Amino acid sequence: MRMVLIGAPGSGKGTQAQLIEKKYGTPQISTGDLLRQAVADGTPLGLQAKTAMDMGQLVSDDMVIGMIRDRISRPDANKGFILDGFPRNLVQAQALDQLLHLMNRPLHLVLLLETDFDALMQRITGRRTCRSCGHICNIYTDPPKMDGHCDECGGNLRHRVDDNEEIISNRFRVYEAQTTPAIAYYREQNKVRVVQGIGQEEDVFAAICQILDTVKVDPDEVPMPTLDELEQMIIEKSQEALIEKAGSEVAGVKQRPKQKSARTKPVIKATTKKQSGVKKKSAAKKVVVKKKTTAKKKGDTKKTAVRKKTGIKKTAPKKVANKKTGVKKVMPNKAAGKKKAVKKKVVKRKKAAVKKKSPARKKAVVKKKTARRKK
Numbered sequence: 001m002r003m004v005l006i007g008a009p010g011s012g013k014g015t016q017a018q019l020i021e022k023k024y025g026t027p028q029i030s031t032g033d034l035l036r037q038a039v040a041d042g043t044p045l046g047l048q049a050k051t052a053m054d055m056g057q058l059v060s061d062d063m064v065i066g067m068i069r070d071r072i073s074r075p076d077a078n079k080g081f082i083l084d085g086f087p088r089n090l091v092q093a094q095a096l097d098q099l100l101h102l103m104n105r106p107l108h109l110v111l112l113l114e115t116d117f118d119a120l121m122q123r124i125t126g127r128r129t130c131r132s133c134g135h136i137c138n139i140y141t142d143p144p145k146m147d148g149h150c151d152e153c154g155g156n157l158r159h160r161v162d163d164n165e166e167i168i169s170n171r172f173r174v175y176e177a178q179t180t181p182a183i184a185y186y187r188e189q190n191k192v193r194v195v196q197g198i199g200q201e202e203d204v205f206a207a208i209c210q211i212l213d214t215v216k217v218d219p220d221e222v223p224m225p226t227l228d229e230l231e232q233m234i235i236e237k238s239q240e241a242l243i244e245k246a247g248s249e250v251a252g253v254k255q256r257p258k259q260k261s262a263r264t265k266p267v268i269k270a271t272t273k274k275q276s277g278v279k280k281k282s283a284a285k286k287v288v289v290k291k292k293t294t295a296k297k298k299g300d301t302k303k304t305a306v307r308k309k310t311g312i313k314k315t316a317p318k319k320v321a322n323k324k325t326g327v328k329k330v331m332p333n334k335a336a337g338k339k340k341a342v343k344k345k346v347v348k349r350k351k352a353a354v355k356k357k358s359p360a361r362k363k364a365v366v367k368k369k370t371a372r373r374k375k
Ligand code: AMP
Pocket: 009, 031, 032, 033, 035, 052, 053, 054, 056, 057, 058, 059, 060, 061, 064, 084, 085, 086, 087, 088, 092, 162, 171
């Protein structure tokens, strides 16, 4: 039988799970116990979980989901399991469902232990756990025969660090906020059976047994996959999901261009048409403006401007442009020519002045003159 035991902190889940294990041979899997063990062993997981646990907060979902996956794939879980303290929120409940679906091993039931706040407070603050065998007793409701020692094995009893009032209140808040949605999730699946957790342990257990005895378990179930097989299945499943995702994306991509070609092509065409239309219009506007300006300059009438406008489309703009460029070219050249002429004159005058003023030149002139006279 595969079941989940849900209840507020101190509702007696642990105690009842142990009793069920004894009677039905179904192993109890307590995430709280596994985490406490990891903390005691000083494993990296334990070190990570410790802070959250000491504060009465939940440790990360990944951590507990991984822990549960490993644990329920062990051979002893083949005959079923009692999950105690897991799932504690909706994410964990959904992850568990996925995992069990993959293993073809759905849950048979979810047992909800209901209790009132005061009773829970007394239970938790009076709770003692045996360090050796894990047996749980209560110094108020079920005191040990020998103070501080376990009735079962005589081992030392310990008071859990997170069993003080402040931390307990915090754990209640966490339960209300996080675990209640997980219960609602199971209620929707019609898997929840409620047992009143108040009263003597035996009475509560008897009520639980009444329910468990009605659960139908398929005796011909194929053995559960091992952890390796399960991991392989998870890998395959995630690969399938990836392929599916990629497939749908490819299909989406294939479809999109079709839609695009069906939809966007005309849009593109329309845009091009629009764009070219705009260009043509603006070009025509420019030509008209040019023509109007030219016509006005030349003193043409409107009619001539319009007539020109029609013919202009092919030839007139060039002419206008040519005229314009011609003017532009001639004008600066004339000015430049004038400037050049002026410059030449100035240079000549300067040279003449230099010639006049230069003493070497004077000497040469004097020499020439003297030579002529001698002749
Ligand atoms: P418990 O013994 O079930 O009351 O658990 C003791 C502490 O272990 C909790 O207060 C949490 O910090 C942590 N814990 C146990 N189970 C879970 C879980 N399923 N998810 C997150 N944290 C958990």
